[in-house]
């Protein structure tokens with residue numbers, strides 16, 4: 421990870437989708453850098469395990485169980501965080517993904533709506549709810565995807581997911597303009613296939629090795645790779661970067 425020693429002391433961070441996968445690594449690293457991290461996800465047990473780990477290492481973290489597809493539930497969670505801890509310095513939205521590749525002709529309207537809701541609509545609505553609670557100069561980071569750049573030339577891609585992530589990466593530019601007068605930066609980090617439990621189930625470990633063969637580094641991406649980019653974008657050093665997307669895909673798509 422980046423060596424920005426306790427650079428985030430005194431900062432309040434919200435990591436939506438922060439209990440597992442890339443989000444859990446982001447939550448741990450923000451806490452290591454001294455931020456108080458509010459981790460939001462649905463499963464209470466997974467949340468509690470992560471909070472315990474972070475606290476045992478001397479970090480500050482709190483768990484909030486919430487479904488990011490309910491904007492009312494999100495609004496009430498954000499209000500509760502604000503009442504307890506004050507205004508927010510860092511908002512990272514990681515909720516997203518998909519669970520299986522469905523052939524184009526078999527994609528139902530329900531599947532289409534679910535993928536868009538989880539990956540795109542939840543990002544828009546959560547940002548609308550959090551915006552009044554952000555400090556001037558805050559940092560907002562979303563997770564795009566290599567799939568949002570278009571279908572992969574060398575690996576299987578899932579169209580509804582790619583469309584949702586493309587929308588998200590465009591939303592970043594609109595929000596960067598919208599929030600710029602408050603010095604709030606808005607960016608995205610777009611990983612290639614990364615070895616989280618969810619993606620191991622979809623592609624298998626052999627599949628991830630195959631995907632890696634399609635990138636110039638022959639590197640199986642790890643959650644730490646994307647977390648490092650997110651930690652940079654929320655840092656003071658990144659104050660001049662907004663409306664940008666940072667690819668973390670080992671060069672699969674350039």
Ligand SMILES: NC(=O)c1ccc[n+]([C@@H]2O[C@H](COP(=O)([O-])OP(=O)(O)OC[C@H]3O[C@@H](n4cnc5c(N)ncnc54)[C@H](OP(=O)(O)O)[C@@H]3O)[C@@H](O)[C@H]2O)c1
Nearest residue numbers: 437439440441442461462463487488515516517613614616
């Ligand atoms: N891994 C990759 O290869 C890859 C590549 C490109 C982009 N990305 C993007 O990176 C992000 C994280 O991916 P990941 O592989 O790390 O996923 P993951 O391991 O499945 O983690 C997802 C996190 O979001 C939470 N979450 C899921 N649905 C939620 C909901 N409705 N409400 C609240 N929390 C919810 C999960 O906890 P609960 O289930 O307990 O709610 C978990 O903490 C996604 O946006 C994904 O599209 C991943």
